[in-house]
Amino acid sequence: MYKISLVKFLTLLMFSLTFTVNAQHGDNEENHGSAMRPEGDIKTEIKEYIEHHLLDSYDFSLYSYETDEGKHEYVGFPLPVILVDNGLKVFSSSKFHHGETLAEVDGNYYKVYHNKIYKTDAQGTITYDEAHDPTNVKPLDFSITKNVFFIICISLFMIFMFVRMGKSYKNGMPTGFGRFMEPIILYIRDDIAIPNIGKKHYKKYISYLLTVFFFVWIVNLLGLTPVGINVTNNIAVTFALAIITYILTTFTANKNYWKHIFWMPGVPVPMKIILAPIELLGTFIKPFSLMIRLYANITAGHIVLMSIIGLMFIFKNWVGSPLSFALATMLGILELLVAALQAYIFTMLSALYFGSAVEEHDDH
């Protein structure tokens, strides 16, 4: 009885979180728009808010509001900033005051400008070139930003969860959460890994496939919650994931794989020469499309979801709120599906690429 209720509880929690994310975004925009601004202003403000939501930042703030005195108050906590600039500089991002002030560290001044840290003089002047890009020195940035912080949290959570789950198999039957996850893990092994990679080689890749599936899935789901900062709408994160797939494919590939790229068997020689660069380019395009697909799907989903919530503040009559509430609820549910689907497709295509890398000649 207890185990069934746990699963029910988790499902309920997941759904309620999706609904609260809508409420949360709504609240935020209400706070921003409460100062009785003209209509055009609200549109640009919603646009800015969406852009801000999609960006990484140096501190973790849940929401901000304007006090009666017109001061910005932020609810959240700062994260460490780590810069390499004539030695390691570590300081708290609270020194930036959410990008409003300069940070002074060991006589150097740093400023956050368009979400990047620049070195400035004591007045915080930023010089520009013709294309209006800052020419200030950009120190090497290894900061624990919001996204990095969340990736670390999710990794620790996954290690904790799966190690515990693995231990529960010692007594034969899995308990609790293991029973919920076992079908998913078996599905990845039996329906993704084995058909695409083959019985002989799949064991080498199954750990990566499982890790990437659960990582992308959990990250996508947490991105839909109010606290969850969506990590997969940062192209650097999906780039890293795609690079791992690329490296694994390239370095575990057998002779047959390289032969198919540089000297395609079974076609005439002139064709072989034409095909070689195309196939070589194809090896880069494959991980590139993995990167773009995950990034674009999640980003587009968030932009559409937040634009629909933004409709409420543009309409400002009785049509607006029910319409945007209904659409946002529907889209929220759709996003739950997209979260799982993108994780599935990423895993699936990775398995396909691994499969092509270890394919034997007689497999045709």
Place this chain on the structure above:
Amino acid sequence: MTIPSIVGAGLIVIGAGLGIGRIGGSAMDAIARQPEASGKIQTAMLIAAALIEGIGFAALFAA
């Protein structure tokens, strides 16, 4: 955003939509004919749809 880029993105999205629609429809046909192969058909359908979707998103970002 200029008007030609918006129109171009719209055209590509229409194309991608038609493409995914065809894939879905064909997959439905195939499943109706051979219900026992539905798992394999679904997988192939999702891969093809994902590849087309990639083009659609590329267009949206280029616009």
